[in-house]
Amino acid sequence: MIKWFAALIGFFIRGFVGAILGFFVGSLLDNLSGSGGSGSRTIFGDFGQQSVSPADFELNLLSLCSIVIKADGQVSQRELDYVRQYFLSTYGKEKANAIFRTFNEVVKKREVSPQRICNYLNQRTRYEVRLQLIHFLFGIAQSDGQVSKAEINKLRELAGYLRIGSYDFESIMAMFIKSADNAYKILEIEKTATDEEVKKAYRKMAKKYHPDRVNTQDEAIKRGAEEKFKEVQKAYEVIQKERGLT
Incomplete structure (x- = not known):
């Protein structure tokens, strides 16, 4: 775990280059202490397609x-707290506090390559994980009360790099941004869809996001799946009421 903490500290001090240097320095210390093979599992780790260590995944x-x-040119404390809560639920209070002693500082101006990071994740995670990742990132953007246009554009860009389909992206976005056609967007159909097409879309989306499809003991992942499943149910209920479906 030393290499992980060192990488985080390096990232927020010197950006991505600092993270790499910190990771290597921490690896040396891990080897000396005999703890190089240890580490906590991430909430996304159960879905790995290829071998990837928690430290590598969490750094990206x-x-x-x-x-x-x-993305919107400012660092919101609510957004920082949202990310912090993720680490609290994953690592526990003691380790999360150690990480966020540096995270509370203003994120440095040095940029990282989103395309390179996403390419790395594309090679090591399944599509379902990347859907969950976009949902998580939308949660960060929305945590300060609203998702700005700049944040939407950035999230759309990241979704493209992560090879997320446009209908899936619009469906997830509709779970955070309300509009007149919100229910239809969540079910990934047009408002002109027939009643039978609505029912078919609901069955498809309910199956896609059903918590039973998330084969993990991780509570954070389970909650995420349950949230999306509930949004699908709510969307269908809205359309049912609107059309008088039974």
Whole structure:
């Protein structure tokens, strides 16, 4: 775990280059202490497609978090707290506090390459994980009360790099941004869809986001799946009421 903390500290002091240097220095210390193989599991770790260590994944995840936080040109304390809560639920209070002693500082201006990070994740995670990741990043953007246009544009860019389909992106976005056609967007259909098409879309989306499809003991992942499943149910209920469906 030393290499992980060192990488985080390096990232927020010197950006991505500092993270790499910190990771290597921490790895040396890990080897000396005999703890190099240990580490906590991430809330996304159960879905790994290829071998990837928690430290590698979390370093890239934290980089994406910082990109979203900086998207509107300001660093919101609520957004920082949202990310902090993720680490609290994943690592526990003691380790999370150690990480966020540096995270409370203003994120430095040095930029990281979102495309390179997303390419790395594309090679090591399944599509379902990347959907969950976009949902998580939307949660960060929305945590200060609203999702700005700049944040939407950045999230759309990241979704493109992560090879997320446009209908899936619009569906997730509709869970955070309300509009007149919100229910239809969540079910990934047009408002002109027939009643039978609405029912078919609901069955498809309910199956896609059903918590039982999330094969993990991690409570954070389960909650995320349950939230999306509930949004699908609410969307269908709105359309049912609007059309008088039974």
